[in-house]
Amino acid sequence: MGKIKRKELLAKEFWAPKSAAICILCKREIPKNQMEAHHLIPKSKGGEHTEYLHSICHRQIHALFTETELAVHFNTPEALIADPEIAKFIAWIKTKPIEFNKRSRKSDRVK
Numbered sequence: 652m653g654k655i656k657r658k659e660l661l662a663k664e665f666w667a668p669k670s671a672a673i674c675i676l677c678k679r680e681i682p683k684n685q686m687e688a689h690h691l692i693p694k695s696k697g698g699e700h701t702e703y704l705h706s707i708c709h710r711q712i713h714a715l716f717t718e719t720e721l722a723v724h725f726n727t728p729e730a731l732i733a734d735p736e737i738a739k740f741i742a743w744i745k746t747k748p749i750e751f752n753k754r755s756r757k758s759d760r761v762k
């Protein structure tokens with residue numbers, strides 16, 4: 652069991668960027684297990700460019716905006732940060748540790 656886990660980790664590291672990624676929302680370092688890629692223009696709208704952010708920051712974007720809104724109004728990090736709801740979220744998440752992720756708490760315990 653442990654051996655399989657380690658192999659998975661190695662594969663992940665190979666895929667992940669060498670240097671630490673910085674979240675486009677909260678501008679803090681992203682631990683590897685919280686790293687997610689966001690399409691600034693949703694894939695369904697033909698977007699290809701991705702930026703890294705925390706899993707929880709990523710979820711917040713998709714909780715607030717539809718794919719059309721993302722494609723039309725929020726297709727740059729600057730536009731996202733300028734939104735009052737996102738600004739409020741950033742101020743809040745900055746008070747939490749960089750590993751903070753509301754939903755992962757339960758699954759961490761199961762592991």
Ligand SMILES: [Zn+2]
Nearest residue numbers: 674677705708
């Ligand atoms: Zn973040």
Ligand SMILES: [Zn+2]
Nearest residue numbers: 688689690709
């Ligand atoms: Zn996304």
